[in-house]
Amino acid sequence: MSVLIFLLPIALALGSIGLAGFLWSLRAGQYEDLDGAALRILTDDDVGQAQ
Amino acid sequence: MDVSADLSGYVQTRADGAAEIDFAVQGILCGTCIGVIERAIARMQGAPKPRLNYTMRRLHVSWTAANFNPADVARVLAPLGYTVRPFDLAASEDEDARRSRALMRCLAIAGFAAMNVMLLSVSIWAGNASDIDDNTRDMFHWISALIALPAAFFAGQPFFLSALGALRARSLNMDVPISLGVSLALVMSVFETATHAHHAYYESALMLLFFLLAGRVLDDAMRSRTRAIVNNFASLRAFQAFRVNTDGGITEVPVKALRHYDVVLVRPGEKFPIDGKILSGSSEIDDSLVTGESSHRRVEADDPVYAGAINLSGTVRAEVHAAGNDTLLHEIERLLETASSGKSRYVLLADRVARYYAPAVHLGALVTAIGWFLAGASLHDAIVAAIAVLIVTCPCALALAIPAVHVVASGSLFRRGLLLRKADALERLAEVDTVVFDKTGTLTRPEPGIANRAKVPADLLAIAARLALSSRHPLARGIAVEAGASSPFDNVVEESGRGVRTIVDGEELRLGSPDFCGIDADYAGDASRLSVIAVRHGARCCTIQVKQVLRPDAAACIAWLKQTGIGVEILSGDNLHAVNEVAVKLGIEAAQGGIKPAEKVRRLEDLRAQGRRVLMVGDGLNDAPALAAAHASLSPSTAADVSQSVADAIFLGDRLQPVCDAITGSRRAMRLMRENLWLAAIYNILAVPLAVFGVLTPLLAAAGMSGSSLLVTLNALRARDIDEHSIKQSRKSRRSQPQISAPLTAGVGT
Numbered sequence: 004m005s006v007l008i009f010l011l012p013i014a015l016a017l018g019s020i021g022l023a024g025f026l027w028s029l030r031a032g033q034y035e036d037l038d039g040a041a042l043r044i045l046t047d048d049d050v051g052q053a054q
Numbered sequence: 055m056d057v058s059a060d061l062s063g064y065v066q067t068r069a070d071g072a073a074e075i076d077f078a079v080q081g082i083l084c085g086t087c088i089g090v091i092e093r094a095i096a097r098m099q100g101a102p103k104p105r106l107n108y109t110m111r112r113l114h115v116s117w118t119a120a121n122f123n124p125a126d127v128a129r130v131l132a133p134l135g136y137t138v139r140p141f142d143l144a145a146s147e148d149e150d151a152r153r154s155r156a157l158m159r160c161l162a163i164a165g166f167a168a169m170n171v172m173l174l175s176v177s178i179w180a181g182n183a184s185d186i187d188d189n190t191r192d193m194f195h196w197i198s199a200l201i202a203l204p205a206a207f208f209a210g211q212p213f214f215l216s217a218l219g220a221l222r223a224r225s226l227n228m229d230v231p232i233s234l235g236v237s238l239a240l241v242m243s244v245f246e247t248a249t250h251a252h253h254a255y256y257e258s259a260l261m262l263l264f265f266l267l268a269g270r271v272l273d274d275a276m277r278s279r280t281r282a283i284v285n286n287f288a289s290l291r292a293f294q295a296f297r298v299n300t301d302g303g304i305t306e307v308p309v310k311a312l313r314h315y316d317v318v319l320v321r322p323g324e325k326f327p328i329d330g331k332i333l334s335g336s337s338e339i340d341d342s343l344v345t346g347e348s349s350h351r352r353v354e355a356d357d358p359v360y361a362g363a364i365n366l367s368g369t370v371r372a373e374v375h376a377a378g379n380d381t382l383l384h385e386i387e388r389l390l391e392t393a394s395s396g397k398s399r400y401v402l403l404a405d406r407v408a409r410y411y412a413p414a415v416h417l418g419a420l421v422t423a424i425g426w427f428l429a430g431a432s433l434h435d436a437i438v439a440a441i442a443v444l445i446v447t448c449p450c451a452l453a454l455a456i457p458a459v460h461v462v463a464s465g466s467l468f469r470r471g472l473l474l475r476k477a478d479a480l481e482r483l484a485e486v487d488t489v490v491f492d493k494t495g496t497l498t499r500p501e502p503g504i505a506n507r508a509k510v511p512a513d514l515l516a517i518a519a520r521l522a523l524s525s526r527h528p529l530a531r532g533i534a535v536e537a538g539a540s541s542p543f544d545n546v547v548e549e550s551g552r553g554v555r556t557i558v559d560g561e562e563l564r565l566g567s568p569d570f571c572g573i574d575a576d577y578a579g580d581a582s583r584l585s586v587i588a589v590r591h592g593a594r595c596c597t598i599q600v601k602q603v604l605r606p607d608a609a610a611c612i613a614w615l616k617q618t619g620i621g622v623e624i625l626s627g628d629n630l631h632a633v634n635e636v637a638v639k640l641g642i643e644a645a646q647g648g649i650k651p652a653e654k655v656r657r658l659e660d661l662r663a664q665g666r667r668v669l670m671v672g673d674g675l676n677d678a679p680a681l682a683a684a685h686a687s688l689s690p691s692t693a694a695d696v697s698q699s700v701a702d703a704i705f706l707g708d709r710l711q712p713v714c715d716a717i718t719g720s721r722r723a724m725r726l727m728r729e730n731l732w733l734a735a736i737y738n739i740l741a742v743p744l745a746v747f748g749v750l751t752p753l754l755a756a757a758g759m760s761g762s763s764l765l766v767t768l769n770a771l772r773a774r775d776i777d778e779h780s781i782k783q784s785r786k787s788r789r790s791q792p793q794i795s796a797p798l799t800a801g802v803g804t
Binding site for chain 2: 007011014015019022029034035036038039043045
C-alpha cells in the first residue's frame, strides 16, 4: 500500500493543474463569447498572410 | 451642417494608457459578420484593436493612437449595413458579469473536489467489500475531509448566503434545506471519520453542490445573455441630442448632459430628446409613442413637444424646458411606481414549495430520531438515522426540478424571439386568461407599410427601397423594411424635409415628397392617416401611399388566442375611429379608444376584480403604467424605454407570433415543472421510508439522488419544443415577412 504515498499526491496534483487551467481560462475571458469562438475558426484571415 | 459627436462619456482609459469603448451592434446576421466588422475597424486610422462579442452583439475597441476617433466607427460600419451605438456598460451588468464568474469558479472548485473525493470513495466502497484495512480507510476519509471541507465552504457560498438572507428575513427558501443538507452531511462525515466508521458522505455533499451549481450556471448564462440583448436595444434607441452651442456649432451629446434652456436641433426622422417648446422651424410630429394617437400633429414656434415624439418633416430647434425630473417621462414613471406597488410581490413556485417542504423534512427527521430513541436505539444511532433522512431528502431533484425547466423553456423562447426579463415571468404568463393589446405599434407594425403596393411597378419599388435606406425619415424606413432592400446606392444626397436623390448610370433617382419628384399627390381617403411619397427614375415616376398596417400575423394570432379560450381586448390611446377599424378587421369585440394611461390601469383593475389574469401587450410610454399593473406584460423591442423596463418579456421582429409562443411555452413549462415536482416527490416517498428505517447505504442514496436528478433534467429538456399548430402558421406567414425582422430573430437565435 506504500505506493499510495506517491499515487495520491500525483492524482491530486494532476487534478489541481486542471483546476488551475480552468480558472486561468475563466479569468482570460474565454467563456465570454462561446458562440463567436465557434465561428471565428471558420474565417480565413491567416490564409492571405501566409501566402 | 457640421456635427461633432462627443463620445468622451463612453471612453474608458485603461491602466496601461490605452483607451477603450464598447458599442452595441445591430445587423449581425451570421459568423461572417465577425470578420467583416473587425477587418473594417482594424483598417481605420490609428490602428484600433477591435473585438466583436458575437454572443452579446457587442463590439469592443481599444486604441492607443491619438488620431483615432471613436465616433468614426459608426461612420465606417453604416455602409456595411450595421448600426452601432456607444454602449455604457451599466453598473448592473458589471455586477452580473462578476456574479457569473464567481458562480463558474464555485462550479470548478466543486467539480474538482467532487471528482477527487469520488475517486477516494469508490476505493473505500470497493475496499469495504474486500480487504481494506482500517488505517488506510481512515487515511482516505481524512484526505477526503481535507479536500471536501474547504471546497464545500467555498463552492457552497451562493447557497449559504442566500439561505442566511432568507432566514434573516424570517422566511424559508429552497437554499435553506440545501445548505442544511450539505453542512449536516459534512459534519456527520467528520464525526464518522473520527469514530473510525465504515461510511462517510463527503462525495454526496460535493456531488449535490456540483449538480446544483451546474444548474445555476446555466440559468445565469441564459439570463445574462437575454439581459445583454435587451440592454443593446435600449442603447440602440437611447437617443443622442444635437445641442446648438452658443457659437452656432452643433455637438452630439447624451441626453442626460442637457440643461434647462439649452437649445437642441431635431432633424426629420429623429426623436425629440426632451420636453420643451419649438423655437424656430415647423414640422409634423408623430406623438404615437407618447400618447398612442396615430395621426400626426403639426407644430410651429412656441408649440410644446414631449420627449419620445418623432419629428417627421422639417428641421426644428427646440428649447429644453424640462430636464430630468420634470419631464412627462418622469410623470409617467411616478404613475408606474403606484401601479407596480399595487401588484403584490409574486412568490416563486420553488419558494412556495420550499415553504411547505422544508418544515416537513425537518419534522420528519426529528420524528425519526425520537422514534429510534424510544424504540431503544442509542442516541448516536438515532441521530445518524435522522441525519440520513435529511441527506436523502436533500432537495437535489426538487432544486433542479424548476430551474432546469426554466433554463430550457426560456432558451427555446429566446430562439423564437421572446426575451424573458423577469425570473417569475414564465409562471405569471402561464396563468394568463385575458390578453389586452395596445393598438399603435403593437397590433400594427412599428413602421408604416405600403398601402397601394399593387399599383407600384416592382422595379420602381426596388429603387425606392434602396434609396430609402439612405434616408433618416421614418416613412422611408417603412418602405425599406417592407420592400426588403439591403444595399443602399452610393452618393445619395438628402435634402432635409424633402427627400433623397442620387445619379445612377446618368439618370437621376429621387425619393421624397410628391413635389420634390415633380408630380401631384393622389390622396385617397383619410388624409391624416395616409402619407404619400413619390419615387422618380429618370422620366418615370409614381406615388407610394404609406400608412399604418397590421402586423402580418395579427389576425392569425388573435384567432388562435380566441380559439384557445383567451379573452382579447384593445385599449388604445388612439381615436375611436382608428381603433374600431382595427378591431373589426381582427374580430375583436371589446375595443376602447381615446384612453388615457390612468384609465388603462383602471380598466385592468376592473378585469382583475372580475378574477381575470391579464396579459398586457403594449409599446408606448402611455402603456407603461398599464404594463406594470397587469398580471403579466409583453413589449415589442421597438417600444419606449420605460415600457421595456417594466415589461416581463420583450419580443423581437415584426410578427405577433411570440405572444402566442409566450403563452404556449410558459404553460408547457409550468406543466413540466409540476411533473418534475411530482417526480421528485415520488423519489422522496420511496427513499425516505428506507432512510427512516435505517436500511439506506450511502451508495444507494447517491445512486437514488443522481438517478432522480437525471430523470428530472431529462424531463425538463422536453420544454424545448413549443409545438401546437401555431408553428405551422408561422411558417406560412414567414414568406410575407419583411426582411429586417428575419435577421433580427435569426441572428439572436443562433
